[in-house]
Amino acid sequence: MDDTVSNLVKRFKTNDPFEIALRLNISVWYENLGDGTRGLYYRKLRRRFIVIHNGLDEEWQRFICAHELGHDRLHPGISRFWLDEHSLYNAGKYERQANKFAVKLLTAYDDPKKDESIREYLSRNQIPMEMDQYFI
Known part of the structure; x- marks a missing residue:
């Protein structure tokens, strides 16, 4: 996954x-x-789509958008829906x-600053606080 992200950032x-x-x-x-779906990724006839609520x-x-790009890069050929009840919790x-x-x-272009909390770091990078558990 790190190589995939790194290659995308370098390429573009x-x-x-x-x-x-x-x-x-x-x-x-x-x-x-609707209320329960935040986004989805799907492929149809070799075309790829991200739909965001x-x-x-x-x-x-x-x-x-970044999450659905993850599906495109990591799970080719699988269409996915971001459903709150399954994806978030x-x-x-x-x-x-x-x-x-x-x-x-x-967070690819940024490192945490000295004495900066994870929440402050994620906030500075415009990442919802609910995603702090995925910062490693």
């Missing part, structure tokens, strides 16, 4: 998940996905991996 010279998706020809759409704030939209293996990928991608 950014850790912005929206820019990376664009450069990988992954379409990003914003739709009302349009009711989320900017921080969550950025994180969800009782994440399965693929969801945990995508969350870790997102945290690694969004």
Whole structure:
């Protein structure tokens, strides 16, 4: 996973998940996905899509985009939905991996500062506090 994130950041010279998706020809759409779904990744006829719930704030939209990029890079050929009840609180293996990928991608250009807490570090990198458990 570290190599995958590192290679993406080096290749595209950014850790912005929206820019990376664009450069990988992954379409990003914003739709009302309802209360229980924050985002999804799917492939259809060799085209790739990330759909992000349009009711989320900017921080969550950025994180969800990075999370869904994780599915694209780590779990090719598998379509995934970010469902709150499964992804946020009782994440399965693929969801945990995508969350870790997102945290690694969004912190790729930054190291914690001296005496900075993990929460402060994640906040500075616009990562939702609920994802602090995925910072390693």
